[in-house]
Amino acid sequence: MSEVMTTHPARPDSPSGSGTWSLTAHGVRTVAVLELRQRVRSTRWIVSLVVWAVVIGGLTALIQLTLSPMVSSGEPDDETGAAMFGVIVFLVLSLGMLVSPALSATSVNGDRTAGILATMQSTLLSPAELAVGKLLAAWTSALALLATALPFVLWSYLVGGTPIGRLLVTLVVLALTLLVVCAVGLGYSALTARTSSSAVLTYLTVAFLSLGLPLLFGLTVPLVTTDDSVTRRESVEIGQSGDVTSSRCVTTTTTTEQTHTERSWWLLAPSPYVVVSDAAPTPRQSFGDPLSEIRSAVRSARLGPDPIEDWCGDEITQQLVDRRTRLASEQAAAWPYGLGTDLLVGVGFLVLTVRRLRTPTRKLPRGTRIA
Amino acid sequence: MAPEHPDQATTATGLPEGGAGIEATAVRRTFGSVVAVDHIDLEAPPGQVTALIGPNGSGKTTLLLILAGLLQPDSGQVRVAGFDPVQDPRAVRSRLGWMPDVFGTWESLTCREVLATMADAYRLPRAGQDARIDELLALVHLAEFADRPTQVLSRGQKQRLGLARALVHDPSVLLLDEPASGLDPRSRIELRGIVRNLAAEGRTVLVSSHVLAELDEMVDRAVVVARGRTVSVETLNGPPSSVPRSRPWRVRALDEAALLRALDQQGVAHGSPEREGVQVELDTEDAAVALLAALVRDGVPVVSFQPSAGVLEQAYLALTEDRR
Numbered sequence: 029m030s031e032v033m034t035t036h037p038a039r040p041d042s043p044s045g046s047g048t049w050s051l052t053a054h055g056v057r058t059v060a061v062l063e064l065r066q067r068v069r070s071t072r073w074i075v076s077l078v079v080w081a082v083v084i085g086g087l088t089a090l091i092q093l094t095l096s097p098m099v100s101s102g103e104p105d106d107e108t109g110a111a112m113f114g115v116i117v118f119l120v121l122s123l124g125m126l127v128s129p130a131l132s133a134t135s136v137n138g139d140r141t142a143g144i145l146a147t148m149q150s151t152l153l154s155p156a157e158l159a160v161g162k163l164l165a166a167w168t169s170a171l172a173l174l175a176t177a178l179p180f181v182l183w184s185y186l187v188g189g190t191p192i193g194r195l196l197v198t199l200v201v202l203a204l205t206l207l208v209v210c211a212v213g214l215g216y217s218a219l220t221a222r223t224s225s226s227a228v229l230t231y232l233t234v235a236f237l238s239l240g241l242p243l244l245f246g247l248t249v250p251l252v253t254t255d256d257s258v259t260r261r262e263s264v265e266i267g268q269s270g271d272v273t274s275s276r277c278v279t280t281t282t283t284t285e286q287t288h289t290e291r292s293w294w295l296l297a298p299s300p301y302v303v304v305s306d307a308a309p310t311p312r313q314s315f316g317d318p319l320s321e322i323r324s325a326v327r328s329a330r331l332g333p334d335p336i337e338d339w340c341g342d343e344i345t346q347q348l349v350d351r352r353t354r355l356a357s358e359q360a361a362a363w364p365y366g367l368g369t370d371l372l373v374g375v376g377f378l379v380l381t382v383r384r385l386r387t388p389t390r391k392l393p394r395g396t397r398i399a
Numbered sequence: 400m401a402p403e404h405p406d407q408a409t410t411a412t413g414l415p416e417g418g419a420g421i422e423a424t425a426v427r428r429t430f431g432s433v434v435a436v437d438h439i440d441l442e443a444p445p446g447q448v449t450a451l452i453g454p455n456g457s458g459k460t461t462l463l464l465i466l467a468g469l470l471q472p473d474s475g476q477v478r479v480a481g482f483d484p485v486q487d488p489r490a491v492r493s494r495l496g497w498m499p500d501v502f503g504t505w506e507s508l509t510c511r512e513v514l515a516t517m518a519d520a521y522r523l524p525r526a527g528q529d530a531r532i533d534e535l536l537a538l539v540h541l542a543e544f545a546d547r548p549t550q551v552l553s554r555g556q557k558q559r560l561g562l563a564r565a566l567v568h569d570p571s572v573l574l575l576d577e578p579a580s581g582l583d584p585r586s587r588i589e590l591r592g593i594v595r596n597l598a599a600e601g602r603t604v605l606v607s608s609h610v611l612a613e614l615d616e617m618v619d620r621a622v623v624v625a626r627g628r629t630v631s632v633e634t635l636n637g638p639p640s641s642v643p644r645s646r647p648w649r650v651r652a653l654d655e656a657a658l659l660r661a662l663d664q665q666g667v668a669h670g671s672p673e674r675e676g677v678q679v680e681l682d683t684e685d686a687a688v689a690l691l692a693a694l695v696r697d698g699v700p701v702v703s704f705q706p707s708a709g710v711l712e713q714a715y716l717a718l719t720e721d722r723r
Binding site for chain 2: 054055058061062065069070078115142143144146147148149150151152153287387388390391
């Protein structure tokens with residue numbers, strides 16, 4: 029032992045040999061199976077699912093009762109169906125985002141408290157395998173909740189008015205959103221020592237994404253409101269002969285307050301409610317179903333105020349309206365950005381988890397023993 | 400165990416190359432302003448059982464975590480089975496079995512599932528896994544609990560499952576942190592046998608424990624640490640420590656008065672008589688031999704003459720008087 033006192037500097041990027049990021053199906057499956065076995069047997073799993081199904085089923089029945097009499101014209105089944113579908117999707121999304129953190133937000137610090145994390149870390153499982161395995165297990169549990177809610181979503185689908193594409197896209201977005209929520213919970217559970225802190229932080233983050241950002245969008249309205257000159261077409265009376273008032277369209281340039289939401293729409297986009305609303309193809313009949321309302325509001329926010337105000341109501345007006353509708357449906361989709369942001373957030377938290385699970389560690393979370 | 404599974408002994412762990420045992424030189428580790436390990440030198444050769452003893456908070460568990468590759472040392476040189484746990488953690492992990500002091504387990508898994516999960520985590524081939532698990536469960540006498548969830552196990556049984564868990568991948572180096580805590584007397588004796596067998600197979604075993612009387616009969620060497628520093632290395636199964644050290648002996652005779660008279664005649668300082676006899680302080684083992692001979696010669700009916708504490712306990716108490 030001639031080499032005495034060799035210091036080990038902090039090595040942020042370990043060279044080959046540490047295998048932090050090595051990821052094998054075998055390793056991920058080992059961790060995921062362990063997590064699921066442990067969780068499924070230690071919780072009153074069946075009871076939870078039954079309660080969950082009863083809650084969603086009851087609310088679905090209430091929604092149908094409430095909506096049916098409100099729809100008086102057109103094809104009642106299609107409109108009821110579209111509205112029911114929207115409300116139930118929001119319900120499943122909200123409850124899913126509430127329950128999913130409970131599944132993942134305790135998975136790292138809970139294991140640490142129970143003294144079983146270090147045992148896994150001392151095996152040949154890589155930090156990435158531990159993190160991804162835990163994430164997959166939590167996501168599987170979340171998908172079980174989604175699957176339990178599926179009959180009720182299908183119920184509203186069968187009432188009518190919802191194209192199959194809308195159903196499928198919605199389910200995919202719901203599943204991905206729950207994956208992101210699980211990843212956020214996992215990340216916080218790796219960052220904090222106490223399971224209560226990680227659960228609270230996860231709820232705060234999810235609430236910030238889904239409600240806080242839209243609120244922020246509302247609060248920034250004064251910041252993006254400016255006095256602009258706009259082209260305005262309006263009717264001007266040019267004379268009166270008997271009872272008939274003749275008018276013609278006059279184009280003027282005036283200065284008025286314009287709210288440039290095209291500069292702040294991105295604040296809305298990451299909200300899971302916005303993503304799911306905006307991503308789903310429009311229903312056959314949309315009057316007042318929440319998804320379509322949010323979709324058109326977000327897209328119009330992204331387009332910003334129209335530089336031409338048209339109050340004439342003639343053919344040109346109609347052309348302008350059509351043009352804006354076309355722009356909204358073809359070029360103003362916000363969901364790719366929103367979903368992309370959400371997935372990036374999820375990946376970020378997953379990477380954070382892997383980094384926190386690396387051994388040998390330099391630092392310990394405050395107030396924890398390593399085992 | 401290995402002889403029954405020769406294929407495993409040579410595959411995953413590579414016992415021959417694990418011949419390097421554990422070498423730690425000048426290891427230091429701090430947590431903020433708290434110095435957990437100040438300067439520990441430790442060597443645990445293969446084929447021997449080495450004890451790591453010291454007061455609470457002397458850095459034993461921190462050192463074991465460093466050896467297990469879970470914690471980075473601030474400075475110092477560590478080699479486990481010939482590899483550096485910081486530079487090459489995977490090489491160390493495949494050769495190292497670690498039994499932590501805080502024994503957590505997956506409460507709702509059965510004993511068999513716990514061991515199967517560990518076998519998977521060490522990437523052992525599925526073939527032969529069942530046989531290996533049966534063998535381990537039999538070794539720690541948990542065969543009848545194989546398919547029961549671990550939450551029904553008592554503390555001592557969990558401890559035994561922890562030992563089986565550390566042995567799943569047939570490691571060449573074993574770190575056992577307080578393995579005897581919670582064990583009933585029979586289990587302790589069996590643990591001693593298991594540990595001796597593991598060393599006899601050429602493995603390196605490092606045991607940290609407070610139960611010094613147990614260690615006396617189990618270990619070959621003892622590294623004593625206090626305040627995060629190595630204060631002494633004792634060799635038990637060899638020539639007695641070269642440095643003469645005064646230690647207490649207990650003498651009991653049928654005729655207490657005669658014993659006390661004889662001790663006074665010999666000029667040997669002694670304590671007051673107690674139930675277990677009279678305590679005398681002797682510098683060397685030679686002095687003990689001489690005193691016993693003198694007592695017998697004087698016709699004192701001596702029934703027992705023995706060190707009043709174990710070798711390790713003596714060393715431990717002498718070295719750690721300034722406990723924090």
